[in-house]
Amino acid sequence: MSVRDKVALVTGAGRGIGEAIADRLAAQGASVAVCDLDQEAAVKVAAQLAERHSVRATGVGVDISDSVAVRKAVERVTGELGPVDILVNNAAVDVIGRFVDSAEETWDRIIAVNLRGTLTMTRAVLDSMTERGGGRVVLIASDAGRVGSSGEVVYSATKGGVIAFGKALAREVARHGITVNSVCPGPTDTALLGQVAEYSQKMYDATVRAIPLRRVARPAEIAGVVAFLASDDAAYMTGQTLSVSGGLTMV
Structure with missing residues:
Protein backbone atom coordinates (compact mmCIF):
# COMPACT_ATOMS: atom_id res chain seq x y z
CA MET A 1 0.00 0.00 0.00
CA SER A 2 2.08 2.88 -1.27
CA VAL A 3 1.62 6.58 -1.91
CA ARG A 4 5.33 6.97 -2.55
CA ASP A 5 6.27 9.85 -4.85
CA LYS A 6 2.71 11.21 -4.80
CA VAL A 7 1.93 14.79 -3.79
CA ALA A 8 -0.60 15.06 -0.98
CA LEU A 9 -2.33 18.22 0.23
CA VAL A 10 -3.91 17.99 3.68
CA THR A 11 -6.01 20.81 5.09
CA GLY A 12 -6.20 21.49 8.81
CA ALA A 13 -2.91 19.64 9.16
CA GLY A 14 -1.33 21.86 11.78
CA ARG A 15 -2.62 19.65 14.59
CA GLY A 16 -4.91 16.79 15.52
CA ILE A 17 -6.27 14.40 12.92
CA GLY A 29 6.87 8.38 1.01
CA ALA A 30 4.49 11.07 -0.17
CA SER A 31 5.46 14.71 -0.54
CA VAL A 32 3.10 16.62 1.73
CA ALA A 33 1.63 20.10 1.72
CA VAL A 34 0.61 20.92 5.27
CA CYS A 35 -2.16 23.50 4.98
CA ASP A 36 -3.68 25.22 7.97
CA LEU A 37 -5.22 28.51 9.02
CA ASP A 38 -2.35 28.73 11.51
CA GLN A 39 0.63 29.28 9.22
CA GLU A 40 3.18 28.95 12.02
CA ALA A 41 1.82 25.52 12.94
CA ALA A 42 1.75 24.45 9.29
CA VAL A 43 5.38 25.43 8.74
CA LYS A 44 6.45 23.69 11.96
CA VAL A 45 4.69 20.42 11.09
CA ALA A 46 6.09 20.46 7.55
CA ALA A 47 9.63 20.89 8.87
CA GLN A 48 9.12 17.96 11.26
CA LEU A 49 7.83 15.74 8.45
CA ALA A 50 10.77 16.56 6.21
CA GLU A 51 13.24 15.76 8.98
CA ARG A 52 11.47 12.67 10.31
CA HIS A 53 10.67 11.00 6.99
CA SER A 54 13.17 12.53 4.54
CA VAL A 55 10.41 13.71 2.21
CA ARG A 56 9.59 17.02 0.61
CA ALA A 57 7.10 19.00 2.67
CA THR A 58 5.88 22.56 2.72
CA GLY A 59 3.74 24.46 5.20
CA VAL A 60 1.09 26.80 3.81
CA GLY A 61 -1.16 29.16 5.72
CA VAL A 62 -4.62 29.32 4.16
CA ASP A 63 -8.20 30.08 5.13
CA ILE A 64 -10.15 27.57 3.05
CA SER A 65 -13.29 29.71 3.28
CA ASP A 66 -11.48 32.28 1.07
CA SER A 67 -11.55 31.11 -2.55
CA VAL A 68 -8.78 33.48 -3.63
CA ALA A 69 -6.52 32.24 -0.83
CA VAL A 70 -7.28 28.64 -1.79
CA ARG A 71 -6.28 29.18 -5.42
CA LYS A 72 -3.05 30.85 -4.35
CA ALA A 73 -2.29 28.03 -1.92
CA VAL A 74 -2.78 25.36 -4.58
CA GLU A 75 -0.61 27.31 -7.02
CA ARG A 76 2.12 27.51 -4.40
CA VAL A 77 1.92 23.80 -3.60
CA THR A 78 2.02 22.92 -7.29
CA GLY A 79 5.03 25.16 -7.81
CA GLU A 80 6.96 23.72 -4.87
CA LEU A 81 5.95 20.05 -4.89
CA GLY A 82 4.15 19.40 -8.16
CA PRO A 83 0.50 18.74 -9.07
CA VAL A 84 -1.69 17.43 -6.27
CA ASP A 85 -2.36 13.68 -6.52
CA ILE A 86 -4.06 13.28 -3.14
CA LEU A 87 -6.35 15.83 -1.51
CA VAL A 88 -7.48 15.32 2.07
CA ASN A 89 -10.15 17.81 3.08
CA ASN A 90 -9.80 17.69 6.85
CA ALA A 91 -10.11 21.31 8.05
CA ALA A 92 -13.27 22.04 10.01
CA VAL A 93 -14.62 24.20 12.81
CA ASP A 94 -17.39 23.73 15.35
CA VAL A 95 -18.99 25.49 18.30
CA ILE A 96 -20.68 23.25 20.84
CA GLY A 97 -24.04 24.45 22.09
CA ARG A 98 -27.80 24.27 21.63
CA PHE A 99 -29.03 25.36 18.21
CA VAL A 100 -31.55 27.75 19.76
CA ASP A 101 -28.70 29.53 21.51
CA SER A 102 -26.53 29.88 18.41
CA ALA A 103 -26.02 32.98 16.29
CA GLU A 104 -26.20 33.35 12.52
CA GLU A 105 -22.57 34.50 12.40
CA THR A 106 -21.59 31.17 13.92
CA TRP A 107 -23.67 29.28 11.35
CA ASP A 108 -22.02 31.23 8.54
CA ARG A 109 -18.49 30.45 9.71
CA ILE A 110 -19.17 26.73 10.20
CA ILE A 111 -20.79 26.45 6.78
CA ALA A 112 -18.08 28.55 5.11
CA VAL A 113 -15.26 26.35 6.41
CA ASN A 114 -16.75 22.87 6.65
CA LEU A 115 -18.88 22.77 3.51
CA ARG A 116 -17.99 25.60 1.18
CA GLY A 117 -14.29 25.33 2.04
CA THR A 118 -14.34 21.64 1.15
CA LEU A 119 -16.03 22.42 -2.18
CA THR A 120 -13.60 25.25 -2.93
CA MET A 121 -10.45 23.28 -2.19
CA THR A 122 -11.68 20.28 -4.16
CA ARG A 123 -12.56 22.43 -7.16
CA ALA A 124 -9.08 23.97 -7.08
CA VAL A 125 -7.35 20.62 -7.69
CA LEU A 126 -9.85 18.82 -9.94
CA ASP A 127 -8.80 20.26 -13.30
CA SER A 128 -5.23 19.09 -12.83
CA MET A 129 -6.34 15.63 -11.68
CA THR A 130 -8.66 15.35 -14.67
CA GLU A 131 -5.94 16.37 -17.11
CA ARG A 132 -3.55 13.77 -15.65
CA GLY A 133 -6.19 11.04 -15.57
CA GLY A 134 -6.28 10.23 -11.88
CA GLY A 135 -6.33 11.35 -8.28
CA ARG A 136 -7.63 10.65 -4.80
CA VAL A 137 -9.98 12.90 -2.84
CA VAL A 138 -10.64 11.96 0.78
CA LEU A 139 -13.21 13.96 2.72
CA ILE A 140 -13.09 13.97 6.50
CA ALA A 141 -16.77 14.06 7.38
CA SER A 142 -18.24 12.90 10.67
CA ASP A 143 -20.76 10.44 12.01
CA ALA A 144 -22.55 13.59 13.16
CA GLY A 145 -23.42 13.98 9.49
CA ARG A 146 -24.88 10.46 9.34
CA VAL A 147 -26.85 10.20 12.58
CA GLY A 148 -26.83 13.73 14.07
CA SER A 149 -25.19 14.99 17.24
CA SER A 150 -26.71 16.98 20.08
CA GLY A 151 -25.01 20.32 20.54
CA GLU A 152 -23.64 20.18 17.00
CA VAL A 153 -26.65 20.86 14.79
CA VAL A 154 -25.07 23.12 12.19
CA TYR A 155 -21.85 21.08 12.23
CA SER A 156 -23.93 17.96 11.61
CA ALA A 157 -25.66 19.68 8.70
CA THR A 158 -22.36 20.61 7.07
CA LYS A 159 -20.90 17.14 7.50
CA GLY A 160 -24.03 15.60 6.01
CA GLY A 161 -23.51 17.94 3.09
CA VAL A 162 -19.88 16.85 2.77
CA ILE A 163 -20.95 13.20 2.58
CA ALA A 164 -23.56 13.95 -0.11
CA PHE A 165 -21.06 16.08 -2.03
CA GLY A 166 -18.56 13.22 -2.02
CA LYS A 167 -21.08 10.70 -3.34
CA ALA A 168 -22.28 12.96 -6.15
CA LEU A 169 -18.79 14.07 -7.12
CA ALA A 170 -17.57 10.47 -7.17
CA ARG A 171 -20.10 9.73 -9.90
CA GLU A 172 -18.99 12.70 -12.00
CA VAL A 173 -15.24 12.17 -11.86
CA ALA A 174 -14.94 8.38 -11.91
CA ARG A 175 -14.51 8.44 -15.69
CA HIS A 176 -11.30 10.42 -15.15
CA GLY A 177 -9.78 7.88 -12.77
CA ILE A 178 -10.46 10.04 -9.72
CA THR A 179 -11.90 8.46 -6.58
CA VAL A 180 -13.79 10.32 -3.86
CA ASN A 181 -14.47 8.78 -0.47
CA SER A 182 -15.49 10.04 2.97
CA VAL A 183 -14.14 9.06 6.37
CA CYS A 184 -16.33 9.67 9.40
CA PRO A 185 -14.35 9.73 12.64
CA GLY A 186 -16.19 9.02 15.84
CA PRO A 187 -15.05 10.63 19.11
CA THR A 188 -11.32 11.25 18.71
CA ASP A 189 -8.72 12.64 21.09
CA THR A 190 -8.57 16.16 19.64
CA ALA A 191 -9.28 19.73 20.71
CA LEU A 192 -12.77 19.42 19.23
CA LEU A 193 -13.63 16.57 21.59
CA GLY A 194 -12.25 18.71 24.38
CA GLN A 195 -14.95 21.27 23.54
CA VAL A 196 -17.58 18.62 24.22
CA ALA A 197 -16.12 17.93 27.67
CA GLU A 198 -16.04 21.64 28.44
CA TYR A 199 -19.65 22.02 27.36
CA SER A 200 -20.86 18.98 29.31
CA GLN A 201 -18.70 16.43 31.10
CA LYS A 202 -21.82 14.31 31.50
CA MET A 203 -22.31 14.26 27.72
CA TYR A 204 -18.64 13.41 27.16
CA ASP A 205 -18.69 10.55 29.69
CA ALA A 206 -21.93 9.14 28.26
CA THR A 207 -20.48 9.20 24.75
CA VAL A 208 -17.37 7.28 25.78
CA ARG A 209 -19.44 4.69 27.68
CA ALA A 210 -21.53 4.12 24.56
CA ILE A 211 -18.52 3.19 22.41
CA PRO A 212 -18.30 -0.63 22.15
CA LEU A 213 -14.48 -0.46 22.16
CA ARG A 214 -14.72 1.61 25.37
CA ARG A 215 -12.33 4.38 24.38
CA VAL A 216 -12.01 7.34 22.05
CA ALA A 217 -9.91 7.06 18.90
CA ARG A 218 -6.35 8.21 18.52
CA PRO A 219 -5.75 10.54 15.55
CA ALA A 220 -3.32 7.99 14.07
CA GLU A 221 -6.17 5.47 13.84
CA ILE A 222 -8.10 7.81 11.57
CA ALA A 223 -4.94 8.49 9.56
CA GLY A 224 -4.49 4.81 8.75
CA VAL A 225 -7.88 4.61 7.07
CA VAL A 226 -7.20 7.79 5.09
CA ALA A 227 -3.84 6.44 3.93
CA PHE A 228 -5.57 3.28 2.70
CA LEU A 229 -8.11 5.29 0.67
CA ALA A 230 -5.29 7.36 -0.80
CA SER A 231 -3.41 4.26 -1.91
CA ASP A 232 -3.62 1.98 -4.93
CA ASP A 233 -5.16 -0.70 -2.71
CA ALA A 234 -8.36 1.38 -2.70
CA ALA A 235 -8.35 2.00 -6.46
CA TYR A 236 -11.74 0.32 -6.90
CA MET A 237 -13.46 2.15 -4.02
CA THR A 238 -15.30 5.37 -4.71
CA GLY A 239 -18.36 7.13 -3.36
CA GLN A 240 -18.06 5.30 -0.05
CA THR A 241 -18.51 6.54 3.51
CA LEU A 242 -16.50 4.77 6.21
CA SER A 243 -17.17 5.23 9.91
CA VAL A 244 -14.15 4.94 12.20
CA SER A 245 -15.95 5.14 15.49
CA GLY A 246 -15.09 2.12 17.61
CA GLY A 247 -18.55 0.79 16.85
CA LEU A 248 -20.42 3.80 18.24
CA THR A 249 -22.31 4.05 14.97
CA MET A 250 -22.99 1.06 12.76
CA VAL A 251 -24.76 2.40 9.68
Whole structure:
Protein backbone atom coordinates (compact mmCIF):
# COMPACT_ATOMS: atom_id res chain seq x y z
CA MET A 1 0.00 0.00 0.00
CA SER A 2 2.08 2.88 -1.27
CA VAL A 3 1.62 6.58 -1.91
CA ARG A 4 5.33 6.97 -2.55
CA ASP A 5 6.27 9.85 -4.85
CA LYS A 6 2.71 11.21 -4.80
CA VAL A 7 1.93 14.79 -3.79
CA ALA A 8 -0.60 15.06 -0.98
CA LEU A 9 -2.33 18.22 0.23
CA VAL A 10 -3.91 17.99 3.68
CA THR A 11 -6.01 20.81 5.09
CA GLY A 12 -6.20 21.49 8.81
CA ALA A 13 -2.91 19.64 9.16
CA GLY A 14 -1.33 21.86 11.78
CA ARG A 15 -2.62 19.65 14.59
CA GLY A 16 -4.91 16.79 15.52
CA ILE A 17 -6.27 14.40 12.92
CA GLY A 18 -4.87 16.46 10.03
CA GLU A 19 -1.36 16.36 11.43
CA ALA A 20 -1.63 12.59 11.95
CA ILE A 21 -2.79 12.14 8.34
CA ALA A 22 0.08 14.25 7.02
CA ASP A 23 2.53 12.24 9.09
CA ARG A 24 1.17 8.88 7.89
CA LEU A 25 1.32 9.91 4.22
CA ALA A 26 4.85 11.27 4.65
CA ALA A 27 5.91 8.06 6.39
CA GLN A 28 4.78 6.19 3.29
CA GLY A 29 6.87 8.38 1.01
CA ALA A 30 4.49 11.07 -0.17
CA SER A 31 5.46 14.71 -0.54
CA VAL A 32 3.10 16.62 1.73
CA ALA A 33 1.63 20.10 1.72
CA VAL A 34 0.61 20.92 5.27
CA CYS A 35 -2.16 23.50 4.98
CA ASP A 36 -3.68 25.22 7.97
CA LEU A 37 -5.22 28.51 9.02
CA ASP A 38 -2.35 28.73 11.51
CA GLN A 39 0.63 29.28 9.22
CA GLU A 40 3.18 28.95 12.02
CA ALA A 41 1.82 25.52 12.94
CA ALA A 42 1.75 24.45 9.29
CA VAL A 43 5.38 25.43 8.74
CA LYS A 44 6.45 23.69 11.96
CA VAL A 45 4.69 20.42 11.09
CA ALA A 46 6.09 20.46 7.55
CA ALA A 47 9.63 20.89 8.87
CA GLN A 48 9.12 17.96 11.26
CA LEU A 49 7.83 15.74 8.45
CA ALA A 50 10.77 16.56 6.21
CA GLU A 51 13.24 15.76 8.98
CA ARG A 52 11.47 12.67 10.31
CA HIS A 53 10.67 11.00 6.99
CA SER A 54 13.17 12.53 4.54
CA VAL A 55 10.41 13.71 2.21
CA ARG A 56 9.59 17.02 0.61
CA ALA A 57 7.10 19.00 2.67
CA THR A 58 5.88 22.56 2.72
CA GLY A 59 3.74 24.46 5.20
CA VAL A 60 1.09 26.80 3.81
CA GLY A 61 -1.16 29.16 5.72
CA VAL A 62 -4.62 29.32 4.16
CA ASP A 63 -8.20 30.08 5.13
CA ILE A 64 -10.15 27.57 3.05
CA SER A 65 -13.29 29.71 3.28
CA ASP A 66 -11.48 32.28 1.07
CA SER A 67 -11.55 31.11 -2.55
CA VAL A 68 -8.78 33.48 -3.63
CA ALA A 69 -6.52 32.24 -0.83
CA VAL A 70 -7.28 28.64 -1.79
CA ARG A 71 -6.28 29.18 -5.42
CA LYS A 72 -3.05 30.85 -4.35
CA ALA A 73 -2.29 28.03 -1.92
CA VAL A 74 -2.78 25.36 -4.58
CA GLU A 75 -0.61 27.31 -7.02
CA ARG A 76 2.12 27.51 -4.40
CA VAL A 77 1.92 23.80 -3.60
CA THR A 78 2.02 22.92 -7.29
CA GLY A 79 5.03 25.16 -7.81
CA GLU A 80 6.96 23.72 -4.87
CA LEU A 81 5.95 20.05 -4.89
CA GLY A 82 4.15 19.40 -8.16
CA PRO A 83 0.50 18.74 -9.07
CA VAL A 84 -1.69 17.43 -6.27
CA ASP A 85 -2.36 13.68 -6.52
CA ILE A 86 -4.06 13.28 -3.14
CA LEU A 87 -6.35 15.83 -1.51
CA VAL A 88 -7.48 15.32 2.07
CA ASN A 89 -10.15 17.81 3.08
CA ASN A 90 -9.80 17.69 6.85
CA ALA A 91 -10.11 21.31 8.05
CA ALA A 92 -13.27 22.04 10.01
CA VAL A 93 -14.62 24.20 12.81
CA ASP A 94 -17.39 23.73 15.35
CA VAL A 95 -18.99 25.49 18.30
CA ILE A 96 -20.68 23.25 20.84
CA GLY A 97 -24.04 24.45 22.09
CA ARG A 98 -27.80 24.27 21.63
CA PHE A 99 -29.03 25.36 18.21
CA VAL A 100 -31.55 27.75 19.76
CA ASP A 101 -28.70 29.53 21.51
CA SER A 102 -26.53 29.88 18.41
CA ALA A 103 -26.02 32.98 16.29
CA GLU A 104 -26.20 33.35 12.52
CA GLU A 105 -22.57 34.50 12.40
CA THR A 106 -21.59 31.17 13.92
CA TRP A 107 -23.67 29.28 11.35
CA ASP A 108 -22.02 31.23 8.54
CA ARG A 109 -18.49 30.45 9.71
CA ILE A 110 -19.17 26.73 10.20
CA ILE A 111 -20.79 26.45 6.78
CA ALA A 112 -18.08 28.55 5.11
CA VAL A 113 -15.26 26.35 6.41
CA ASN A 114 -16.75 22.87 6.65
CA LEU A 115 -18.88 22.77 3.51
CA ARG A 116 -17.99 25.60 1.18
CA GLY A 117 -14.29 25.33 2.04
CA THR A 118 -14.34 21.64 1.15
CA LEU A 119 -16.03 22.42 -2.18
CA THR A 120 -13.60 25.25 -2.93
CA MET A 121 -10.45 23.28 -2.19
CA THR A 122 -11.68 20.28 -4.16
CA ARG A 123 -12.56 22.43 -7.16
CA ALA A 124 -9.08 23.97 -7.08
CA VAL A 125 -7.35 20.62 -7.69
CA LEU A 126 -9.85 18.82 -9.94
CA ASP A 127 -8.80 20.26 -13.30
CA SER A 128 -5.23 19.09 -12.83
CA MET A 129 -6.34 15.63 -11.68
CA THR A 130 -8.66 15.35 -14.67
CA GLU A 131 -5.94 16.37 -17.11
CA ARG A 132 -3.55 13.77 -15.65
CA GLY A 133 -6.19 11.04 -15.57
CA GLY A 134 -6.28 10.23 -11.88
CA GLY A 135 -6.33 11.35 -8.28
CA ARG A 136 -7.63 10.65 -4.80
CA VAL A 137 -9.98 12.90 -2.84
CA VAL A 138 -10.64 11.96 0.78
CA LEU A 139 -13.21 13.96 2.72
CA ILE A 140 -13.09 13.97 6.50
CA ALA A 141 -16.77 14.06 7.38
CA SER A 142 -18.24 12.90 10.67
CA ASP A 143 -20.76 10.44 12.01
CA ALA A 144 -22.55 13.59 13.16
CA GLY A 145 -23.42 13.98 9.49
CA ARG A 146 -24.88 10.46 9.34
CA VAL A 147 -26.85 10.20 12.58
CA GLY A 148 -26.83 13.73 14.07
CA SER A 149 -25.19 14.99 17.24
CA SER A 150 -26.71 16.98 20.08
CA GLY A 151 -25.01 20.32 20.54
CA GLU A 152 -23.64 20.18 17.00
CA VAL A 153 -26.65 20.86 14.79
CA VAL A 154 -25.07 23.12 12.19
CA TYR A 155 -21.85 21.08 12.23
CA SER A 156 -23.93 17.96 11.61
CA ALA A 157 -25.66 19.68 8.70
CA THR A 158 -22.36 20.61 7.07
CA LYS A 159 -20.90 17.14 7.50
CA GLY A 160 -24.03 15.60 6.01
CA GLY A 161 -23.51 17.94 3.09
CA VAL A 162 -19.88 16.85 2.77
CA ILE A 163 -20.95 13.20 2.58
CA ALA A 164 -23.56 13.95 -0.11
CA PHE A 165 -21.06 16.08 -2.03
CA GLY A 166 -18.56 13.22 -2.02
CA LYS A 167 -21.08 10.70 -3.34
CA ALA A 168 -22.28 12.96 -6.15
CA LEU A 169 -18.79 14.07 -7.12
CA ALA A 170 -17.57 10.47 -7.17
CA ARG A 171 -20.10 9.73 -9.90
CA GLU A 172 -18.99 12.70 -12.00
CA VAL A 173 -15.24 12.17 -11.86
CA ALA A 174 -14.94 8.38 -11.91
CA ARG A 175 -14.51 8.44 -15.69
CA HIS A 176 -11.30 10.42 -15.15
CA GLY A 177 -9.78 7.88 -12.77
CA ILE A 178 -10.46 10.04 -9.72
CA THR A 179 -11.90 8.46 -6.58
CA VAL A 180 -13.79 10.32 -3.86
CA ASN A 181 -14.47 8.78 -0.47
CA SER A 182 -15.49 10.04 2.97
CA VAL A 183 -14.14 9.06 6.37
CA CYS A 184 -16.33 9.67 9.40
CA PRO A 185 -14.35 9.73 12.64
CA GLY A 186 -16.19 9.02 15.84
CA PRO A 187 -15.05 10.63 19.11
CA THR A 188 -11.32 11.25 18.71
CA ASP A 189 -8.72 12.64 21.09
CA THR A 190 -8.57 16.16 19.64
CA ALA A 191 -9.28 19.73 20.71
CA LEU A 192 -12.77 19.42 19.23
CA LEU A 193 -13.63 16.57 21.59
CA GLY A 194 -12.25 18.71 24.38
CA GLN A 195 -14.95 21.27 23.54
CA VAL A 196 -17.58 18.62 24.22
CA ALA A 197 -16.12 17.93 27.67
CA GLU A 198 -16.04 21.64 28.44
CA TYR A 199 -19.65 22.02 27.36
CA SER A 200 -20.86 18.98 29.31
CA GLN A 201 -18.70 16.43 31.10
CA LYS A 202 -21.82 14.31 31.50
CA MET A 203 -22.31 14.26 27.72
CA TYR A 204 -18.64 13.41 27.16
CA ASP A 205 -18.69 10.55 29.69
CA ALA A 206 -21.93 9.14 28.26
CA THR A 207 -20.48 9.20 24.75
CA VAL A 208 -17.37 7.28 25.78
CA ARG A 209 -19.44 4.69 27.68
CA ALA A 210 -21.53 4.12 24.56
CA ILE A 211 -18.52 3.19 22.41
CA PRO A 212 -18.30 -0.63 22.15
CA LEU A 213 -14.48 -0.46 22.16
CA ARG A 214 -14.72 1.61 25.37
CA ARG A 215 -12.33 4.38 24.38
CA VAL A 216 -12.01 7.34 22.05
CA ALA A 217 -9.91 7.06 18.90
CA ARG A 218 -6.35 8.21 18.52
CA PRO A 219 -5.75 10.54 15.55
CA ALA A 220 -3.32 7.99 14.07
CA GLU A 221 -6.17 5.47 13.84
CA ILE A 222 -8.10 7.81 11.57
CA ALA A 223 -4.94 8.49 9.56
CA GLY A 224 -4.49 4.81 8.75
CA VAL A 225 -7.88 4.61 7.07
CA VAL A 226 -7.20 7.79 5.09
CA ALA A 227 -3.84 6.44 3.93
CA PHE A 228 -5.57 3.28 2.70
CA LEU A 229 -8.11 5.29 0.67
CA ALA A 230 -5.29 7.36 -0.80
CA SER A 231 -3.41 4.26 -1.91
CA ASP A 232 -3.62 1.98 -4.93
CA ASP A 233 -5.16 -0.70 -2.71
CA ALA A 234 -8.36 1.38 -2.70
CA ALA A 235 -8.35 2.00 -6.46
CA TYR A 236 -11.74 0.32 -6.90
CA MET A 237 -13.46 2.15 -4.02
CA THR A 238 -15.30 5.37 -4.71
CA GLY A 239 -18.36 7.13 -3.36
CA GLN A 240 -18.06 5.30 -0.05
CA THR A 241 -18.51 6.54 3.51
CA LEU A 242 -16.50 4.77 6.21
CA SER A 243 -17.17 5.23 9.91
CA VAL A 244 -14.15 4.94 12.20
CA SER A 245 -15.95 5.14 15.49
CA GLY A 246 -15.09 2.12 17.61
CA GLY A 247 -18.55 0.79 16.85
CA LEU A 248 -20.42 3.80 18.24
CA THR A 249 -22.31 4.05 14.97
CA MET A 250 -22.99 1.06 12.76
CA VAL A 251 -24.76 2.40 9.68
